[in-house]
Amino acid sequence: MTTRTIEISVGILVALGLAALFMLAMQVSNLTEYRNGDGYTVSAYFGNIGGLKVRAPVTVSGVRVGRVSAIRYDPERYQARVEMTISALHDYLPADTQASIYTAGLLGEQYIALEPGGEDEVLVDGSEIYFTQSAIVLEQVIGRIVTNMATQ
Amino acid sequence: MTRAARCADARTQNQKRRAPVIEPQVHNHAPVRQDTLVEIRDLHFSRRGRPIFRGLNASIPRGSITALMGPSGTGKTTLLKLIGGQLRPDRGQILVDGVDIHRLGRADLYRMRRRMGMLFQTGALLTDLSVFENVAFPVRENAVLPEGVLRTLVLMKLEAVGLRGARDLMPSELSGGMARRVALARAIALDPMMIMYDEPFTGLDPITMGVIVALIKRLNDTLGLTSILVSHDVQEAASIADRLYLISDGLVVDSGSPADMERTESQWAQQFMKGLPDGPVPFHYPAPDYLSDLMGAAQKEGA
Amino acid sequence: MLGSLASLGRWALGVFERLGRGHLFLLNILMSLHVVVTRPRLVIRELYSVGVLSLLIIAVSGLFVGMVLGYQLYITLVRFGAEEVLGSAVALSLVRELGPVVTALLFAGRAGSALSAEIGLMKTTEQLSGMEMMAVDPIKRVIVPRFVAAFISLPLLAAIFSAVAIMGGYFIGVGLLGVDSGSFWSQMQANVDFYEDVMNGIIKSLVFGFVAAWIAVFEGYDAVPTSEGVSRATTRTVVHTALAVLALDFILTGLMFGDI
Structure with missing residues (x-):
């Protein structure tokens, strides 16, 4: 085994390792998302967030525009405060945009869907979304159907 | 005895115990005689509580071949490692070219080792x-x-x-x-001033052994080396060595030129040099009396 | 009773002694690390025997682990009609856990044991002692290059393992079981976070690499210089590395993902 072969094969090992890391970064994880800058953060209050998690997607018409960056409970408003980071590319969302928490599929994860309103002013960093719709909790829906059926 | 007297007594005892260590320090500054390359003074070394050297003294003249001999297990290899600074003695010192090898810092020790060659078994x-x-x-x-x-x-x-x-x-x-x-x-390879040979004759056929014996002698003379030979092959060592040291039980038992050793009075040296099976070094490992040992076994079986 | 207490005490003393020696040895290694800069060729040589020679077993194992993972997760997910999250399930379990851990275990068996045996044998044949007498520091010449090579190799191998395994999962999930290719990748990208998951996986493999390298070179260097001693050292390397990696994995997982 000559020194040259050894050096070449070690070079191949390192290249393969770095290529694998590159794949894990670009193809497997969401690093590409970070490249578009941090974007801007807006907040919204929900009566119930259901199973929403940090890092859940934020979409407009099903297209992903950002993600949930923080969730905490606001003890003064008795509501959940959700912060979402929206990519700087999507800086055209009107101030009266509505945020709803939906579920992808029957048991899928929950995400925030934004529905643009009609105002001229747009959402900027630190804005608050006033129109929100909480997550639908299955038990509540079933309970409502049962009471409806009982009154009929 | 009064308290003060006891203290004084303890102090003198302390001094006595420390004396051998302090004394060579003084010697350290005194010029070492030029014809001695390696000087071993009052060497004490023990491994896992078992004493291996108990106050060994030896001096190896420059340019000579010195053979350190003794039965297996007397720590001859250990002695070479002590000279090379790979092991530390419990007490005493080893001067190589006038320098206490165990007082050298790491860099100095490595510099010194470049001037030492060692042939491992x-x-x-x-x-x-x-x-x-x-x-x-x-x-x-x-x-x-x-x-x-x-x-x-x-x-x-x-x-x-x-x-x-x-x-x-x-x-x-x-x-x-x-x-x-x-x-x-x-x-x-590094043109050392001395070479240490660890059992250079073990496990060789007679021809190869002759080659190695001749090589050691030739290298020593042509390169102006000092050779330290550790061996239990009496004939070969005696044939080239200028001086022999017989080591047993952690001490130098006898020393002198090969001719002196042939005529030595020491029974132990006689036994070793001539390879007698029994003598001061007993054939039997220490054991209780043979007959009573056998009887004891029989009694146990009977019971 | 007293005898067993005494032997327990001796055992504990022995453990502490080895622990202390191991850490002093590590300190010695860390203080000699500059060899890597002054003599990089030594490290490259060891990278070959430690890293390149482990590549095949890592890649093949990765492929099979990924394929099995694809199968098993599909069987579970399809019951809930959620087979489109197969990609993210495969990738998350690999990047966070299986990649670093399985690679470290395979590495201990393939490279760590070889390192211990090699160093132990060099000690047995007095090569290390011989180097010392030739004024060559065996820590710098023998130990540090091997330690560094092992430490560098493991993260690289873990990344390769995860990447190959994700491909394996893809072949099974998309190629064989008919999961939609687009949702396989998009679900993966949506759910695998670079900093939370990939980076933590890399940190894990760095920690495992450090520990595996340390154990392997220490066991070799500390081996009793007989053939039995070397074989015991080799076994100890594999066992201790496996235990250390699994225990550390538990701790690291708790620290990294505990808040979710």
Whole structure:
């Protein structure tokens, strides 16, 4: 085994390792998302967030525009405060945009869907979304159907 | 005894106990006689609580071949490792070229080791390097030489042991005697002032043994080396050594030139030099009386 | 009773002694690390025997682990009609856990044991002692290059393992079981966070690499210089590395993902 072969094969090992890391970064994880800058953060209050998690997607018409960056409970408003980071590319969302928490599929994860309103002013960093719709909790829906059926 | 007297007594005892250590320090500054290369003074060493040396004294003259001999298990290899600074003595000191080897810092110790060669019993060749690279190893690691100069140097050393033609072999392809000769070429690669041989004659056929004996003698004379030989092969060691030390039980039992040793009065030395099976060194390992031991076993069986 | 207490005490003393020696040895290694800069060729040589020679077993194992993972997760997910999250399930379990851990275990068996055996044998044949007498520091010449090579190799191999395994999961999930290719990758990208998951996986493999390298060179260097001692050292390397990696994995997982 000559020194040259050894050096070449070690070079191949390192290249393969770095290529694998590159794949894990670009193809497997969401690093590409970070490249578009941090974007801007807006907040919204929900009566119930259901199973929403940090890092859940934020979409407009099903297209992903950002993600949930923080969730905490606001003890003064008795509501959940959700912060979402929206990519700087999507800086055209009107101030009266509505945020709803939906579920992808029957048991899928929950995400925030934004529905643009009609105002001229747009959402900027630190804005608050006033129109929100909480997550639908299955038990509540079933309970409502049962009471409806009982009154009929 | 009063309290003060007891204290004074303890102090003198303390001084007595420390005395051998302090004393050589004074000697350290005194010029060491030029004809002594290695001086071992009051060496104490124990391993896992078992004493190996108990106040060993020896001096090895410059330019001579000195053989340290003794039965197996007397710590001869340990002594070489102590001289090389690989082990630390519990007490006493070893002066090499007038310097206490165990007081040297790491860098100085390594500088000193460049002037010492050591031939290990197994040869200790680096198994993944060829003969040439093995001999070149200490030079490459310790100096930056142009490849051409290095090649000349290595071939010279290999020529000295008669193995210039074996330069491309791997250690696994060498016979025991050849491996030892390569190791010898490597030991002299840095042109040391002394070489330590650890059992150089063990496990060799008579011809190879003769070659090694002749080589040790020749290298010592032509290169102006000082050789320290550790061996229990009496005939071979006595044939080339200028001076013999017999070591047993952690002490020097007898010493002198080979001719002196032949005529020594010490029974122990006589037994060792002549290879008698019984004598001061008993044939039997210490055991209870033979007859009662057998009877005891019979009694136990009966019960 | 007293005898067993005494032997327990001796055992504990022995453990502490080895622990202390191991850490002093590590300190010695860390203080000699500059060899890596002054003599990089030594490290490259060891990278070959430690890293390149482990590549095949890592890649093949990765492929099979990924394929099995694809199968098993599909069987579970399809019951809930959620087979489109197969990609993210495969990738998350690999990047966070299986990649670093399985690689470290395979590495201990393939490279760590070889390192211990090699160093132990060099000690047995007095090569290390011989180097010392040739004024060559065996820590710098033998130990540090191997330690560094092992430490560098493991994260690289773990990344290769995860990447190959994700491909394996893809072949099974998309190629064989008919999961939609687009949702396989998009679900993966949506759910695998670079900093939370990939980076933590890399940190894990760095920690495992450090520990595996340390154990392997220490066991070799500390081996009793007999053939039995070397074989025991080799076994100890594999066992201790496996235990250390699994225990550390538990701790690291708790620290990294505990808050979710």
